[in-house]
Amino acid sequence: MPRPCTVPPPVTSVLEAAGTWLPAGMAAVEERLAELTAGHGAALAGDAGATLAAGGKRLRPMLVLVCAGPGGGESAARAATAVELVHMATLVHDDVLDGAQLRRGEPTVAARSGRRRAVATGDLLFSRAFAELGANGGTRQVELLSATSVGLALGELAQRRDAYDTDISADRYLERCGLKTARLFECACLLGRAGKGSGDEPELASFGRGIGLAFQLLDDVLDVTGPPQRTGKARGTDLLDGTVTLPLIFAREEDPSLADVELRGLDEAGAESVCDGIAATGALDRVRALAREEVEDAKRALDEAPLSREERELLRLVADGVVERYS
């Protein structure tokens, strides 16, 4: 498979709109991430370094920094680093779980170095995340990130339990997305706030959950539409892994033949053909519309949030970036 063009980060507009504090903060996070992966010997440098260098949108650290605001300083950068480390850890572990070969167009740690090293590498990144928060002082951030990490793992367990079950409901799917994706976005917002306030602002929590959910919905659409050159993975990767997502759930309402698909033993050609079947219905547009609604609701939640005008404006731009990336 040709190396895909890296999708440009959806966050350029945010960086341009912000004062110098935000690009400076993002640079500090990037430096810290590079330092941490280089500072543990060759094994981690190779494996986690590859995950790191493969890029990623750094949406979660950006949410931390924006919610912490211009005065966030080093403490905000550490929390932002922590949230990205947890995200990276889950990616590395998910790739062990999925047996995925490619991540962002690069070989996964599991494919590169074996499952054993991938499990340990994920554990290391995860531990480093809590070490960053420990250095910050205050326990609200530890509470937030650990509760979120519990959710991530429960989401993964739920996904395993649901695997190959083409009957699962939209509600069940949304519950899983809440645990697996939306909570880390919510956590990122509250982590930023915990450095300067209570870290318990319900409007910000809603905002984070909403854009996280939209992000996941659009990612699931992308798994169906591809193209692989853009996504860095084969179309229908979720199906091959037995994971039923909202596009299939909506599509099977229109095309009952999709309800009878046998996911076990599906090969790549079979997965592509199911993807074509889904795309032939109106399901993808319905999912995209739902994602846009979530983003609009999320932006409305910001109106009541205790934010400065600049912070509110920047968060709106982040929200738009989530949608634009996929449009």
Add this chain to the structure above:
Amino acid sequence: MPRPCTVPPPVTSVLEAAGTWLPAGMAAVEERLAELTAGHGAALAGDAGATLAAGGKRLRPMLVLVCAGPGGGESAARAATAVELVHMATLVHDDVLDGAQLRRGEPTVAARSGRRRAVATGDLLFSRAFAELGANGGTRQVELLSATSVGLALGELAQRRDAYDTDISADRYLERCGLKTARLFECACLLGRAGKGSGDEPELASFGRGIGLAFQLLDDVLDVTGPPQRTGKARGTDLLDGTVTLPLIFAREEDPSLADVELRGLDEAGAESVCDGIAATGALDRVRALAREEVEDAKRALDEAPLSREERELLRLVADGVVERYS
């Protein structure tokens, strides 16, 4: 394989010697562990519950409680729970890494429910550990446990790097044990102290490291001697996994034929025969002697530690328990 007799915990003597506060604290930890594994739905209850119910010596939580002393209360119980959760998480993940079928005579989570669920279950236990500390307030405990968890993962990565290399040195082996085992014992002691003091007492750190190292040395002897009815796993499990431990390193000095063993592709009969070869040298006695020395040094380190007479006496009994369990 018949279900093994559970090795009696080496800690009975400690419980008997302590005031009621210690048995009460251990019971609180047990209750909390049961609660946490029951409180996350069927998946965790089944998998982590099995790991939990299979017992284990609970040496690490006991170290936390003893070091926290009679006034440790709920905060000490939470820290003790956290350290056992991290220990359980590493067991669950190690079994994924090793492809081990049995743990404490029971099927491992990986064998029972597949590697995918085992990775997620380990992540969940790990996250819950930090959630316990987050609830405690204060950041020294988070610092200690996260730095230790980084060490555990680095130790695992080092073990993977060294796999199948029969040339590795005793120093390299000891360094790995330091990361993989000794640090969590050290951390347990300091965690207990962090609730009432600095959590930075060098004598207690030495004590913890020493008994942790002895524990690992004796565990590695047991992997060679078995019997499986006692250990709950086949003899030579380490060898089958490509892990070279001190018994083989010492034995190859006496019997050069052992230096040429090809660990890749070794089968169970082959592993048993290497175990017999090791046992025929004086290596096992040398390793046992080294473990006893470590324990004696550890006990001496206590003389200077800022402890009450009762705490010091109890820690000495824990140290003796580590040796006695294997004698």
